Amino acid sequence: MKTFRVPDGFRVELVAAEPQVVSPVAMAFDEEGRLYVAEMRDYPLGSPSGSIRLLEDTDGDGRMDRATVFAANIPFPSGLLCWKGGVYATCAYEVLYLRDRDGDGRADERKTVFAGFGKQNAQHVLNGLQFGLDNWITGSNGLSGGKIGGVTLNRCDFRFKPDQELFEPVSGNSQFGNTFDDWGRRFIVRHDSHIVHPVLPQRAARRQPYVAVPAVEEAISDHGAIPRLHPISPRDSVFTTDTDSSCAVTIYRGGAFPAEYAGNAFVCEPVLNLVHRDVLVPRGASFTAKRGESGREFFASTDPWSRPVNLCVGPDGALYVADMYRRVIEHPDYIPKEIQKKLDLKAGSESGRIYRIVHASAPKPSRLSRTTHGLTAELASPNGWRRTTAQRLLVERQDRGAIEPLRALARGAAAPLGRLHALWTLEGLSALGEEEILRALKDGEAGIREHAIRLSEPRLSPVLIGAILGLASDPDPRVRVQLALTLGDVRLKQAFETLVRLTPDGAGDPWMRAALLTSAGHEPVEWLAALKREAPDFLEKPRPGAPELVRALAQAVGAERNEARAAAWIREISGGDRPRPW
Numbered sequence: 364m365k366t367f368r369v370p371d372g373f374r375v376e377l378v379a380a381e382p383q384v385v386s387p388v389a390m391a392f393d394e395e396g397r398l399y400v401a402e403m404r405d406y407p408l409g410s411p412s413g414s415i416r417l418l419e420d421t422d423g424d425g426r427m428d429r430a431t432v433f434a435a436n437i438p439f440p441s442g443l444l445c446w447k448g449g450v451y452a453t454c455a456y457e458v459l460y461l462r463d464r465d466g467d468g469r470a471d472e473r474k475t476v477f478a479g480f481g482k483q484n485a486q487h488v489l490n491g492l493q494f495g496l497d498n499w500i501t502g503s504n505g506l507s508g509g510k511i512g513g514v515t516l517n518r519c520d521f522r523f524k525p526d527q528e529l530f531e532p533v534s535g536n537s538q539f540g541n542t543f544d545d546w547g548r549r550f551i552v553r554h555d556s557h558i559v560h561p562v563l564p565q566r567a568a569r570r571q572p573y574v575a576v577p578a579v580e581e582a583i584s585d586h587g588a589i590p591r592l593h594p595i596s597p598r599d600s601v602f603t604t605d606t607d608s609s610c611a612v613t614i615y616r617g618g619a620f621p622a623e624y625a626g627n628a629f630v631c632e633p634v635l636n637l638v639h640r641d642v643l644v645p646r647g648a649s650f651t652a653k654r655g656e657s658g659r660e661f662f663a664s665t666d667p668w669s670r671p672v673n674l675c676v677g678p679d680g681a682l683y684v685a686d687m688y689r690r691v692i693e694h695p696d697y698i699p700k701e702i703q704k705k706l707d708l709k710a711g712s713e714s715g716r717i718y719r720i721v722h723a724s725a726p727k728p729s730r731l732s733r734t735t736h737g738l739t740a741e742l743a744s745p746n747g748w749r750r751t752t753a754q755r756l757l758v759e760r761q762d763r764g765a766i767e768p769l770r771a772l773a774r775g776a777a778a779p780l781g782r783l784h785a786l787w788t789l790e791g792l793s794a795l796g797e798e799e800i801l802r803a804l805k806d807g808e809a810g811i812r813e814h815a816i817r818l819s820e821p822r823l824s825p826v827l828i829g830a831i832l833g834l835a836s837d838p839d840p841r842v843r844v845q846l847a848l849t850l851g852d853v854r855l856k857q858a859f860e861t862l863v864r865l866t867p868d869g870a871g872d873p874w875m876r877a878a879l880l881t882s883a884g885h886e887p888v889e890w891l892a893a894l895k896r897e898a899p900d901f902l903e904k905p906r907p908g909a910p911e912l913v914r915a916l917a918q919a920v921g922a923e924r925n926e927a928r929a930a931a932w933i934r935e936i937s938g939g940d941r942p943r944p945w
Contacts, residue, residue, distance in 0.1 A: 366666040368595055369720060370656070372621070376425065378683065378717040379418055383430040385715045387416075387685040389490065390675045391443035391450060394731055394752055396420065398427060399450050400685070400717070401440035406485050407694045407708060411438035415452060415461065417468050418717075427717075431468035434461050441490035441539075444500055445752075446525050447759050453489045453502060456480040456509070458523070477523065477530055481507030481516070486694050489521075491540045491611075494755050496547035496783070496814075498791040499524055503537035503551065519565060520551070525759075534568065534579040535561035540611035540673065544626055544643075545747060545780055546810045548650075550612050551580070556588040557609035557630045558641055558652045562874050567848050567881040573922040574884035574915065576877050584641065584652045593659050594635040596667045608634040608692070611673040614643075616747025619680025619725035627655060629682065633670040633692045638662035638684065648844040648874040662720060668711055679728035680746050681719040688714040739768040742788065743781025754784050758791035766794045773799050779808040786811075790818060797827060804830045809839035816845045823853060835861050843869065844878050851882030859883060863890065867898040871907030880915050887916035888931045895935070902936075 367375045378398075389401035398418040405412045415434040418427035434452070442453035449462025449472065457478040461470035480489045483505070491503035501522040509516050511530055519532040520541065535541065537551035537559075544550070551559045563579040582588050589607050611631040615624055628641040640655030655661060662671070662684070670692045673685040690710035695703055731749060732738060733756075741753035757765050765788070772785035786803055789795040795818060803815035812834060819827045834846050847865055850858040862883045869875035883890050891913070894901055901909060913936070920932040 366664045366669065367718075368659070368663050368665075370661065372723050374721055374723070375662075375684075375718050376681075376721055378425070378719050379427040379430070380716045381688075381714045383418065383427060384416055384717055385713055386687050386689075387673070387715045387717055388687060389440070389442045389673050390683055390685055390717065391445050391492075392675070392677055392748065392752075393445040393450075394733065394756060396678050396730070398717075399433065399443050399445065401437075401443055401452065402715070403439055403441065403485065403687070404712065405439060406687075406712075409709075411436055411455075413437040413440040413454065415440055415443065415450070415470075433463070433468065434470040434473065439485045439488045441485075441488045441505075442492045442502060444492035444494060446500075446755070451476065451492055451500065451525070453492060455485070455488045456482050456507075458489070458492075458502075477511050479511040480504070480509035483507045484694050484696050487538065491537065493541060493543055494751055495522070495543055495549075496754075496787045497817075498754075498758050498787065501533060501541065501543075501549070503535075503539065503541045506536060506538050506553070532565050533561070534563055534565045535559065536580070538610065540613070540631075542612050542614045542628075544614045545616055546783070547814070550614060550628060552609050552612040552630060554607045554609055556582045556584075557590060557632075557639065558582070558584055558612055558628055560649050562649055563877050563881070564848065567851060567878065570851060571881055571884040571919070573919040574880050575918060576881060577873075578877075581649050581874075583643075583646075583650050586652075586654045590639065590654070592632055592635055592637065592639060593656075593663070594632075594637055595663045596636040596665050596669070599667060608632055609639075611671075613674040613676070613682075615676060615682060617676040617680030617682065618745030618747070619728075620682075620722050621724065628652060629661065629674055631671045631674060631684075633672050633687065636664045636667060636669045636671070638671050638674070647840045647872050668714075676746075676748050677719065678731060678746070678748055678752075679719075679721075680725055680748075681721045684718045684720065686716040686718065687711075688716055735762050735764045736768060738762075739765055739772060739785075742769075742772060742784035743776050743778040745778075750780065750784050754788045754791070757788050761792060763792070763794075766792060769794070770799065774802065779806075779811060782806065782808070782811055783814060786814065786818060797822065797824060800827060801830055804834065809837070809842055812837065812839070813842045813845045816842070816849050820849055820852065828853060828855065828858070832857055832861050835864055840872065840875070844872075844875050847875060847878035847882055851878075859886070859889075860893070863893045863897050866890075866894055866912070867901055867906060870909055870912045873908070873911075876908050876912055876915075880912070884916065884919050887919045888928060888935055891916060891932070891935045 388403045391399045400416045417431045417433040419429040439455040444451045452459045458476045462472040487505040487507045499522045523530045535551045538553040541551045561580040630639045637660040640661035641652035643650045670687040738753040776782045
């Protein structure tokens with residue numbers, strides 16, 4: 364433990380070590396505080412001998428003292444999520460569901476839920492299951508592609524509805540790890556880009572066949588996609604000091620660190636034996652990730668065998684670290700043969716540690732309530748694990764007794780996040796009504812208004828349409844972008860007119876411009892004509908983003924291969940005999 368360096372006020376505590384846990388790569392706490400751990404014992408080239416371990420703290424001292432092999436012979440297990448007394452587990456090359464039915468701590472139910480994921484090496488196995496605000500489970504595809512049922516994954520990740528056969532692609536192309544912030548905004552990671560924010564939903568990007576959207580995601584770091592890092596371990600004579608091993612991006616939502624750490628992004632760098640921290644600063648519909656520490660890292664070890672590969676926030680608000688603890692963490696596919704001959708690629712394969720990073724000011728944790736009333740109250744907790752777990756349990760149970768308390772919480776919770784979780788939990792119980800949405804559309808918190816627009820989408824009555832149209836002048840850029848995205852599914856004159864009104868000032872923001880194109884790009888000629896009426900100088904004195912918008916519309920017209928439409932476009936864009944200034 365003396366090998367670690369963390370900022371003043373923090374400390375590192377040992378939670379479990381070999382032989383209780385070996386080669387840990389993913390963790391998930393259940394509602395009882397037990398910890399499921401994916402052990403990739405077969406990394407990098409072994410036979411399918413991975414396992415899932417169940418760890419328990421039976422005496423309440425904070426250290427796991429009971430370890431049970433929950434499931435064995437799991438090929439390259441890589442991700443876990445608790446559901447209905449069991450776990451969903453990702454592995455090569457499928458999603459499993461495992462459950463202990465007789466209470467002995469070992470899974471006696473095992474079934475394949477989804478199969479067909481791309482087959483690459485262990486560093487590219489699907490992974491990173493996360494339960495979202497929207498009651499879907501989202502995962503990383505590992506850059507591997509695949510075809511799951513009738514869904515092809517091509518440079519995108521995935522989500523599914525638990526207990527259902529619903530499976531969809533989602534924006535973002537993550538390698539190992541993905542995470543949500545408190546407001547459901549997703550962040551991903553690749554070895555060559557340590558923090559990426561998917562902004563444009565997959566369904567929006569695909570709904571206009573003639574509109575080419577430049578991107579659905581954005582690398583947001585202001586200090587390099589592969590940043591300069593500050594390891595404190597001795598440099599390996601075999602491998603270079605530069606690294607591209609970024610993985611396991613995790614937004615801190617524990618409520619037990621000082622306020623300046625709330626919503627920060629933590630990224631593992633196992634090659635350099637450290638965890639990097641970024642501070643996320645809002646920027647339009649996206650963010651800028653700024654370095655959290657100057658000249659050092661948040662968590663670093665002097666031990667070159669320490670390999671932090673994954674993180675999670677626990678029931679106590681601490682940040683838990685899975686340390687695979689290996690001499691060599693790189694996969695042999697990326698190590699020249701002559702160097703492989705000098706290495707023991709399995710050295711450390713019987714080791715593994717789990718730590719937690721705790722701040723001195725952290726409050727003493729309490730057990731999660733299991734009653735309907737208690738779970739409803741937990742939706743307003745400052746700890747994101749507790750809020751998400753409470754929502755999951757209420758939705759799992761389809762707890763009808765929670766509906767009225769949830770409506771009261773949605774109306775009157777002092778904490779905005781309590782109101783947010785109440786709305787989505789009602790949605791998960793099929794009990795969200797128009798009244799709750801209309802109230803949320805007027806909420807003083809911008810994030811609530813943004814989500815209220817999303818929640819209105821499946822039930823767009825005339826009253827709701829009128830209410831969301833009233834947000835066209837909302838001061839928050841994310842609210843306006845969400846409005847533009849939602850209006851793409853509303854085929855009404857008023858919706859089109861609102862999209863036109865959003866264009867002059869919105870075209871300069873690349874994500875608003877993309878949202879507008881996915882929503883109104885099917886009518887490029889009509890859009891341009893209406894835009895000239897709305898803002899006569901839009902073409903005469905181009906505003907930021909105007910050239911890019913017009914080029915995208917022109918490309919859409921060309922892609923239609925319709926001579927009449929092309930002629931109409933030329934008439935609109937030419938403006939008579941006067942040439943355009945650009």
